[in-house]
Amino acid sequence: MRSTSGTISTTASLPDERPFLRQLATVRWALLISALLISLIGLVTVHSASSELSIDYLPRQAVWLGLGLLVFVVAFTLDYQFLTKFSLPIYTVAMLLLLLVLLVGKEAGGARSWLGVGAYRLQPSEFAKIATALLLARYLAGINRRFLSFGQIMAASSMVALPMVLVALESDLGGAAMFVPMLAGMLVVAGVPWRYFAVGAAVALVLAAVGWNLVMLDYQKDRVRTFISPGSDPQGSGYQLRQSKIAVGSGQLYGRGYQQGTQSQLRFLPARHTDFIFAVLAEEWGFIGVAAVLLLYAFYILNGTKVALRARDRVGILLIVGLLSGFAFHVLYNTAMVVGLVPITGIPLPFLSYGGSFTLANFIAAGLILGVDFRRHVNR
Amino acid sequence: MRQVREHKEDLLQRLPRLQLVLFGLFLLIAARFWFVQVVSGDYYLELAENNRVRELPLKAPRGLIYGRQGRLLAENVPSYNLKLDPSRSQDLEKALSFAEHCLNQPATELRQALDEGGGAGSFRPILIAEALSLSEVAAIEAAALEFPEFAIEVGHLRLYRNGPITAHTLGYLGEVNERELASEVNLLKPGDLIGRKGVELAFDDRLRGVDGQRAVIVDSRGRFKEEYGRDPAQSGQSLNLGLDLELQQEAARYLEGKAGAAVALDPATGEIRAMVSAPSYNPNIFSRRLDRDAWRNLIEAPEDPLQNRVIQNTYSPGSVFKIVMAAAGLSEGVTDPKQTVWCGGSTRIYNRRWRCWKQAGHGHISLHRAIKESCDVYFYHLGQELGIERIAKYSRQLGLGRPTGIDLLGEREGLVPDPEWSARRRGTPWYPGETISVAIGQGPILVTPLQIASLMAAVANSGYQVRPQVVESPSVEKEQLTVEPWVFERIGAALWSVVNDQRGTGSAARVPGIDVAGKTGTVQVVQQKTWIKSEDLPYEQRDHGWFASYATAGDKQLVVVVLVEHGGHGSTSAAPLAKRLYEIYFRDYLDDGQSS
Numbered sequence: 001m002r003s004t005s006g007t008i009s010t011t012a013s014l015p016d017e018r019p020f021l022r023q024l025a026t027v028r029w030a031l032l033i034s035a036l037l038i039s040l041i042g043l044v045t046v047h048s049a050s051s052e053l054s055i056d057y058l059p060r061q062a063v064w065l066g067l068g069l070l071v072f073v074v075a076f077t078l079d080y081q082f083l084t085k086f087s088l089p090i091y092t093v094a095m096l097l098l099l100l101v102l103l104v105g106k107e108a109g110g111a112r113s114w115l116g117v118g119a120y121r122l123q124p125s126e127f128a129k130i131a132t133a134l135l136l137a138r139y140l141a142g143i144n145r146r147f148l149s150f151g152q153i154m155a156a157s158s159m160v161a162l163p164m165v166l167v168a169l170e171s172d173l174g175g176a177a178m179f180v181p182m183l184a185g186m187l188v189v190a191g192v193p194w195r196y197f198a199v200g201a202a203v204a205l206v207l208a209a210v211g212w213n214l215v216m217l218d219y220q221k222d223r224v225r226t227f228i229s230p231g232s233d234p235q236g237s238g239y240q241l242r243q244s245k246i247a248v249g250s251g252q253l254y255g256r257g258y259q260q261g262t263q264s265q266l267r268f269l270p271a272r273h274t275d276f277i278f279a280v281l282a283e284e285w286g287f288i289g290v291a292a293v294l295l296l297y298a299f300y301i302l303n304g305t306k307v308a309l310r311a312r313d314r315v316g317i318l319l320i321v322g323l324l325s326g327f328a329f330h331v332l333y334n335t336a337m338v339v340g341l342v343p344i345t346g347i348p349l350p351f352l353s354y355g356g357s358f359t360l361a362n363f364i365a366a367g368l369i370l371g372v373d374f375r376r377h378v379n380r
Numbered sequence: 381m382r383q384v385r386e387h388k389e390d391l392l393q394r395l396p397r398l399q400l401v402l403f404g405l406f407l408l409i410a411a412r413f414w415f416v417q418v419v420s421g422d423y424y425l426e427l428a429e430n431n432r433v434r435e436l437p438l439k440a441p442r443g444l445i446y447g448r449q450g451r452l453l454a455e456n457v458p459s460y461n462l463k464l465d466p467s468r469s470q471d472l473e474k475a476l477s478f479a480e481h482c483l484n485q486p487a488t489e490l491r492q493a494l495d496e497g498g499g500a501g502s503f504r505p506i507l508i509a510e511a512l513s514l515s516e517v518a519a520i521e522a523a524a525l526e527f528p529e530f531a532i533e534v535g536h537l538r539l540y541r542n543g544p545i546t547a548h549t550l551g552y553l554g555e556v557n558e559r560e561l562a563s564e565v566n567l568l569k570p571g572d573l574i575g576r577k578g579v580e581l582a583f584d585d586r587l588r589g590v591d592g593q594r595a596v597i598v599d600s601r602g603r604f605k606e607e608y609g610r611d612p613a614q615s616g617q618s619l620n621l622g623l624d625l626e627l628q629q630e631a632a633r634y635l636e637g638k639a640g641a642a643v644a645l646d647p648a649t650g651e652i653r654a655m656v657s658a659p660s661y662n663p664n665i666f667s668r669r670l671d672r673d674a675w676r677n678l679i680e681a682p683e684d685p686l687q688n689r690v691i692q693n694t695y696s697p698g699s700v701f702k703i704v705m706a707a708a709g710l711s712e713g714v715t716d717p718k719q720t721v722w723c724g725g726s727t728r729i730y731n732r733r734w735r736c737w738k739q740a741g742h743g744h745i746s747l748h749r750a751i752k753e754s755c756d757v758y759f760y761h762l763g764q765e766l767g768i769e770r771i772a773k774y775s776r777q778l779g780l781g782r783p784t785g786i787d788l789l790g791e792r793e794g795l796v797p798d799p800e801w802s803a804r805r806r807g808t809p810w811y812p813g814e815t816i817s818v819a820i821g822q823g824p825i826l827v828t829p830l831q832i833a834s835l836m837a838a839v840a841n842s843g844y845q846v847r848p849q850v851v852e853s854p855s856v857e858k859e860q861l862t863v864e865p866w867v868f869e870r871i872g873a874a875l876w877s878v879v880n881d882q883r884g885t886g887s888a889a890r891v892p893g894i895d896v897a898g899k900t901g902t903v904q905v906v907q908q909k910t911w912i913k914s915e916d917l918p919y920e921q922r923d924h925g926w927f928a929s930y931a932t933a934g935d936k937q938l939v940v941v942v943l944v945e946h947g948g949h950g951s952t953s954a955a956p957l958a959k960r961l962y963e964i965y966f967r968d969y970l971d972d973g974q975s976s
Contacts, residue, residue, distance in 0.1 A: 145387075246424050
């Protein structure tokens, strides 16, 4: 089975353009619309969150949003079958970039995970996730079996382990952890016998113990400790956790009003425009705002799943599953962190938090998902 | 139409299950938010209302600036500022009229400061008045219970003890602007002060410290209860300058009421001992919120007091340039020191008559005497023989037409003209007659007073130049010149005669017991057709006077360059200041027993 390579040649091969346009119209644009709605809410909230910071991050985030749309179009245009075919070179380049960060990267917030390009900074780990999803999709799609064997699971895991280790070496444990849900989602859908889950859980526990003793830095341990007993360090991580919870709670049902949240405006909240932006939103728009945004995220995932369900091949399905699992976990972890359910790590909220690389990566993912949808009928 | 070769069914079965799990987790999160926001919302709202931890910035004190012998030149003095927190105010109008009464300042000004700081809706205390007197502080504090919205903050105010005397060297501070705030490298906050001119600008990174933070618990009225945590501020580095305050004061006094520049430096190290530009301004007015009228006056003043004339203004060098001519002539073998030229008060070159400053003429004159008595005719002929290319080559070699590399910003590089420049910038060919003008330092050639000081240092050092530096540094950057030492020695001997011989033009700088060597210069501002005395002209047409010199006593050396705009002849307008500076600097070596 061969595919045409890219939309351009698809259109060229058709005598008139009507089928192309018709095909374009049947793509699940609702996914992009929900992403854009969240992004707009993000812009408004970033503006409010930065009102007491030295600069307003709104114009910058608007630029990132514009660039995001651009990379969306590019990702949508590229044929995912073509990309998965070349996933190994893409993956290799991504790994080299991660290595480069380790060698010449810049430090921010305790983690050395940035590459400076002039005045701009990029975080290659965000793009490494997409590259890894492409490679995994290709590998797992090639296994035409009901269940994966142990060796295949190990092979898939090792593809994820390499970038995870590299990102963890940058001291960005949160970023490294985000590879796990992606892998887990893809494995579950590709077929993992139940008994392996029990083994996996045991291995995870051992790794956690080893990580705690050997890998984690003091500030990271502090965060976990204070999560377990928040009173122990009122000025550090426990302080952040507590302030975030106060912000969320004081929003009540209807919120305190735009730019009226005392927690956000009085600078009690840390990283208000990035990791804790949801706390600002919760304070200012209340449970109504929280529910609305959570619904938008669920709507995004629902649409993504619909696309996967009608995709034409295994690679497409698995790629979407990988991208969506990572996305969903970001949303779940961040919101749970803001409301005090899980320890603090630097995990931002897709489309809502301020951030360049992360915004771009999410728009690339959206473009890939809809690209799969656009090509669901292409056949030859 | 579909060809199904792959097994997709398994995947399609499992996917909805995964989605179900995810939505279940979403519901869980939503439930948690419902619990925190709606069920326990009142509890958290109360916590938010009583959130009594305040983070207060701890301003890092700026590094101090010292002159030679540890004389303090720039320091920080405590200043009491009044802040108003509108969110704690019951009646903003009443509060403002109370402040008006206490401070004797019109309420409109206070209101303006309030609006600029964020207005009545701000959640943060806003600075509305600076530099309160102690009695004003007492009056505000006494009413603290009635007006909890006011807070007195102790800040730092930059104070330049010598005000206008050191203004151009030290510079001043200014509040950061939007653009500087936006660049992340600086880590600046609104309201921060950074260097705007002089040493304050060039060494801002070292002088500025790192602000700290203090977390305090306050009571419900916002009053301090106890400290909770502290991240101390790191104060900025202090700087030691080579500036000699006495020389600086003397030069400033001499140039008061005039326009001009004076610079003194140690030729061995390049350390600046004095740097004065006149007219000056008071840098202390920039340390507080700026008075708009005072600022406009400074900007619009025709004599441009903000300009540091030592490095930022360029002038024709006049006869001082004869030093460069002599170096070129001797090095190229064009000039034989023993040969003489006939000066009859004027000469004819390229069908034009060129006048010497001395109408009666110098008669038969050698290089030594031509420098000593500043004969123009001698140098007209030398210029003709050398040609503009070689004159330009030696000018650049001796540091003209390029920055000296002083550790201040905004230095001008001046201009060394040549035919290539003429074609490129003026679009006209170079006229041979211009070479003759340049030979006596007139025409398009332009220099800064500091470049002339650097040139004098090369003569004093017999062959190497040093990079001038205001701030002391352990390293001295020397540049060995290709002009050979014997050339400088011969020129030095002539310059000595300028000051110490009969008929020398620089006798006003003579100091008994000290070897002063120098060159006068007079720059025509408006070209005169005949011999007219400068003093008879209106001020703005009068000549600029130069005196470029160096002196040696024991193992001490000093270069002094003085320029007085529209001061008339250099021998009378500029040389006397050099004499005074040498008398101060070489006090221990003087003959007449002033000190011993």
